[in-house]
Amino acid sequence: MNNLNEITSYLQDVGNIVDEIDQNEIDKAIEILDEARKTSKNIFIIGNGGSASTATHLACDLNKYVSVNSEKRFRAFCLNDNIPLMSALVNDEGWDKVYSYQLENFMNSGDVLIAVSVHGGSGEDKAGIWSQNLLRGVKFVKENDGKVISLVGFDGGELKKISDASILVPKNSTPQVEGFHLIITHMICSILKNRLTND
Numbered sequence: 001m002n003n004l005n006e007i008t009s010y011l012q013d014v015g016n017i018v019d020e021i022d023q024n025e026i027d028k029a030i031e032i033l034d035e036a037r038k039t040s041k042n043i044f045i046i047g048n049g050g051s052a053s054t055a056t057h058l059a060c061d062l063n064k065y066v067s068v069n070s071e072k073r074f075r076a077f078c079l080n081d082n083i084p085l086m087s088a089l090v091n092d093e094g095w096d097k098v099y100s101y102q103l104e105n106f107m108n109s110g111d112v113l114i115a116v117s118v119h120g121g122s123g124e125d126k127a128g129i130w131s132q133n134l135l136r137g138v139k140f141v142k143e144n145d146g147k148v149i150s151l152v153g154f155d156g157g158e159l160k161k162i163s164d165a166s167i168l169v170p171k172n173s174t175p176q177v178e179g180f181h182l183i184i185t186h187m188i189c190s191i192l193k194n195r196l197t198n199d
Helices: 004-020 023-038 050-066 083-092 100-106 132-143 157-162 174-198
Strands: 042-047 075-078 112-117 147-153 165-169
Touching: 004 174, 023 042, 023 112, 023 147, 023 165, 023 174, 042 050, 042 100, 042 132, 050 075, 050 112, 050 174, 083 100, 100 132, 112 132, 112 157, 132 147, 132 157, 147 157, 147 174, 157 165, 165 174
Parallel strands: 042 075, 042 112, 112 147, 147 165
Antiparallel strands: none
16 A cells, blocks of 8 residues: 555645744743743643643653753643542542642642643533633633643634633644644743753
8 A cells, every 4th residue: 555645745734834833922932931930930731632641741841851951940730640639630520620620729820821732622522512621720820810821723712712822733633733732842842941051
């Protein structure tokens, strides 16, 4: 079986997406994150499914790759990493509160939340509307003097509308959106690391 046509098509989509991503939103996200670092604010990161692994990866990169040689380091926490806590919250409070409940415990004024979601809270399946737990967390942060960055795809959904900076991967494809979210987070971390190195 020859897969070259599909490979070519996928890679052409990659090039088209690169041209369509709003670089100004990436720039805004970088500035929000660097201000959080300078003022010792917490950065909380959340995601479901494949986006949960992106959230974990980003927290690791901010705390280690970016911060390793800096005196003023990032304070990044991924809220989907504590599986016993998440399962307890799902069992006792419901899936929709797994992030807002934690933010009620941990968030302070001026902290930042990064929400990673392919659909941004639009669309639904057997469990109902997607990513309502993320939206609930985002709304809590917005109501308590925090900043929100979102990484979204498809049309961006509700998250795009209510975020202070929203980086949209304009493609109706879960693999492309999730792949680009990793590219974007690596780029952001690389730029932040260069900034810290040159300060």
